[in-house]
Amino acid sequence: MYFLPEQNLRALVTRLQKDYTVYLPEKKNNKRYYTTDAGNGTSYTVAEVRACEPLKAFFFKARQKVAAGYDAAMPPTEAKPLCIVGAKACDLKGFKVEDYVFLNGDFSDPFYRRARQNNLIISADCSMAIDTCFCLALGIKPFPEDNYDCNLSQIDGGFLLESGSEKGARLMENNRDLLREGTAAQKKQRSEQRTHIQNEVRKNIKKYEIPSEEHLKGRVKKNYSYAFWNPEAENCVECGACNTICPTCHCFLLYDQGDKRAMERLRVWDSCMLKRFARVAGGANPRPELWMRLRNRFEKKFDFFPQVLGLNACTGCGRCISACPAKIDIRKVLGRLAAHA
Amino acid sequence: MHEMTNPYAIIKTQVLQVKTETPTIKTLHLKPSIPFRFDTGQFIELTVPGVGEAPFTPSSDPGNREELQVSIMRVGRVTEKIHQLKKNDIVGIRGPFGAGYPLELFKGKEVVVIGGGCGFAPIRSLMYSLFAMQGELKQLVFRGGCKNPEEFLYKQEITDWTGKKDLNIRLTVDHAEKKSGWKYNVGLVTTILDDLPVSPAGAFAIICGPPIMMKFTTLKLIEIGFKEKQLYLSMEKNMSCGIGKCGHCRLGNYYACKDGPVFRYDSIENIQDIWE
Numbered sequence: 001m002y003f004l005p006e007q008n009l010r011a012l013v014t015r016l017q018k019d020y021t022v023y024l025p026e027k028k029n030n031k032r033y034y035t036t037d038a039g040n041g042t043s044y045t046v047a048e049v050r051a052c053e054p055l056k057a058f059f060f061k062a063r064q065k066v067a068a069g070y071d072a073a074m075p076p077t078e079a080k081p082l083c084i085v086g087a088k089a090c091d092l093k094g095f096k097v098e099d100y101v102f103l104n105g106d107f108s109d110p111f112y113r114r115a116r117q118n119n120l121i122i123s124a125d126c127s128m129a130i131d132t133c134f135c136l137a138l139g140i141k142p143f144p145e146d147n148y149d150c151n152l153s154q155i156d157g158g159f160l161l162e163s164g165s166e167k168g169a170r171l172m173e174n175n176r177d178l179l180r181e182g183t184a185a186q187k188k189q190r191s192e193q194r195t196h197i198q199n200e201v202r203k204n205i206k207k208y209e210i211p212s213e214e215h216l217k218g219r220v221k222k223n224y225s226y227a228f229w230n231p232e233a234e235n236c237v238e239c240g241a242c243n244t245i246c247p248t249c250h251c252f253l254l255y256d257q258g259d260k261r262a263m264e265r266l267r268v269w270d271s272c273m274l275k276r277f278a279r280v281a282g283g284a285n286p287r288p289e290l291w292m293r294l295r296n297r298f299e300k301k302f303d304f305f306p307q308v309l310g311l312n313a314c315t316g317c318g319r320c321i322s323a324c325p326a327k328i329d330i331r332k333v334l335g336r337l338a339a340h341a
Numbered sequence: 342m343h344e345m346t347n348p349y350a351i352i353k354t355q356v357l358q359v360k361t362e363t364p365t366i367k368t369l370h371l372k373p374s375i376p377f378r379f380d381t382g383q384f385i386e387l388t389v390p391g392v393g394e395a396p397f398t399p400s401s402d403p404g405n406r407e408e409l410q411v412s413i414m415r416v417g418r419v420t421e422k423i424h425q426l427k428k429n430d431i432v433g434i435r436g437p438f439g440a441g442y443p444l445e446l447f448k449g450k451e452v453v454v455i456g457g458g459c460g461f462a463p464i465r466s467l468m469y470s471l472f473a474m475q476g477e478l479k480q481l482v483f484r485g486g487c488k489n490p491e492e493f494l495y496k497q498e499i500t501d502w503t504g505k506k507d508l509n510i511r512l513t514v515d516h517a518e519k520k521s522g523w524k525y526n527v528g529l530v531t532t533i534l535d536d537l538p539v540s541p542a543g544a545f546a547i548i549c550g551p552p553i554m555m556k557f558t559t560l561k562l563i564e565i566g567f568k569e570k571q572l573y574l575s576m577e578k579n580m581s582c583g584i585g586k587c588g589h590c591r592l593g594n595y596y597a598c599k600d601g602p603v604f605r606y607d608s609i610e611n612i613q614d615i616w617e
Binding site: 066067070071072073074101102105106107109110221224250251252253254255256257258259260263265267270272277278279280281282283284285286287300304307308 | 346347348349350351352353374388390391392393394395414416417419420431433552577578579581582584585586587588589590591593594599613614617
């Protein structure tokens with residue numbers, strides 16, 4: 001394990017920028033947003049807590065041109081691969097779902113595959129928890145354990161740097177001049193911080209009475225009624241923010257624009273909360289009511305994915321809580337599901 | 342794994358002919374610009390350039406290398422535009438997608454095919470394949486139903502099948518006016534299922550039609566003695582990407598586009614609201 005002094009981070013980023021488009025979190029109005037400018041003058045916030053945007057947005061883009069005319073080739077994508085610095089453990093779990101969806105099966109999505117194949121993920125430990133954080137309830141720790149190339153743990157004067165892949169190890173060797181050996185005292189500080197931050201998340205879980213995963217198994221199917229779901233869905237305005245902000249939501253719409261001379265096909269984020277989502281031509285709709293669509297959202301995350309992939313498609317990042325204008329609170333819904341055996 | 346091919350790109354396809362089948366259904370005869378094969382029961386996505394795309398199961402013989410046919414009911418935005426297409430227009434197709442009918446399994450067996458309404462489109466393709474296997478089947482039975490004689494898709498062709506000596510066939514419509522000249526049964530499709538000349542224990546049944554027809558046909562067959570695992574149903578949901586990624590056609594733990602659209606009934610019977 002190496003130590004990266006704070007003042008060398010910028011040098012590392014500058015080197016990475018030769019081969020990658022590098023994104024780092026920048027703090028604005030007490031929130032964190034990924035930016036390409038960070039490292040070139042703006043201040044960056046590598047640690048702290050997850051950014052506002054879900055990590056998926058870099059790989060499964062909100063809007064991607066996926067075909068043009070009758071050309072069988074892929075429309076061009078970014079010239080340089082992506083390097084994301086400061087990704088948090090909750091978002092890395094999102095990769096497990098997105099990778100499964102877009103890379104598995106008889107067909108893979110070539111746009112997602114290209115972006116993921118060449119990417120470099122330099123993740124970071126959380127150094128704080130905000131009120132909406134509840135990753136531990138979903139079996140995720142607030143520091144990365146897998147799905148990263150290198151991980152940064154902020155400590156006094158800089159970061160402890162650990163590799164999580166061969167690519168990450170190579171990166172560290174190639175930039176050895178910017179690094180020092182990590183000391184036992186530094187490792188101890190990291191370990192203490194990790195314990196502390198887990199305790200912070202546990203406080204949230206206790207405060208909001210959030211159940212752990214074993215109490216959610218099979219519960220959506222057991223609570224399938226209007227009586228359970230309608231009170232939750234009553235205030236929903238069908239904006240779809242919970243879907244777009246979610247690091248695991250993957251549904252999309254293929255949207256054609258242009259005319260017969262210059263047709264373009266776009267793949268844009270879709271939302272299962274919207275009425276027309278499952279509607280078929282002719283008007284039949286398996287989920288005509290809002291409460292059915294909210295139930296479907298939870299069924300997909302807490303029933304479908306556990307069965308097909310073996311994990312709940314929720315990372316405890318809490319973004320949907322902040323994003324919902326109707327104050328629909330996933331913590332409360334999970335609590336009710338667990339309480340109704 | 343289709344590494345780095347683009348599953349969203351379309352194949353340039355020429356409209357060879359447009360045939361008006363009923364007041365609401367037209368059949369397009371299509372010629373893709375590159376060789377295109379499908380298994381009966383698989384579906385394609387058809388793009389009207391600049392308008393959008395929609396899923397259809399080809400209604401033609403998979404063995405026909407000259408052209409591909411799709412029969413399309415006018416029900417929405419894309420199908421409205423499809424109905425305006427003319428000979429020599431250019432469209433796009435993607436596919437084929439999903440799992441088709443398990444023809445191999447039917448060898449040596451009694452096979453009952455039940456179609457309703459616009460469900461005749463995939464069923465006609467299946468029947469061509471089954472006719473080609475005729476010597477290998479123990480018995481082939483066809484039951485077809487529609488709202489009325491005017492809406493009866495492929496009416497001439499299907500009524501001609503009544504002359505086939507190896508085929509046990511009965512047809513019905515829900516309502517028929519006297520002047521229509523309808524010579525066959527009048528009543529729901531479930532009213533022509535009591536005399537199936539097969540022993541349910543070893544037979545297979547394939548059902549394709551509107552959800553309400555599939556529901557009551559399935560229940561009727563189970564009442565007759567068919568087991569859930571002997572029934573194959575076409576569950577056509579809102580298939581969009583065709584490759585199990587976009588999420589629109591989820592049916593329980595499956596996606597209709599990649600795990601179906603043909604499902605064995607026992608694999609889906611416990612899914613909530615499957616007939617919706």
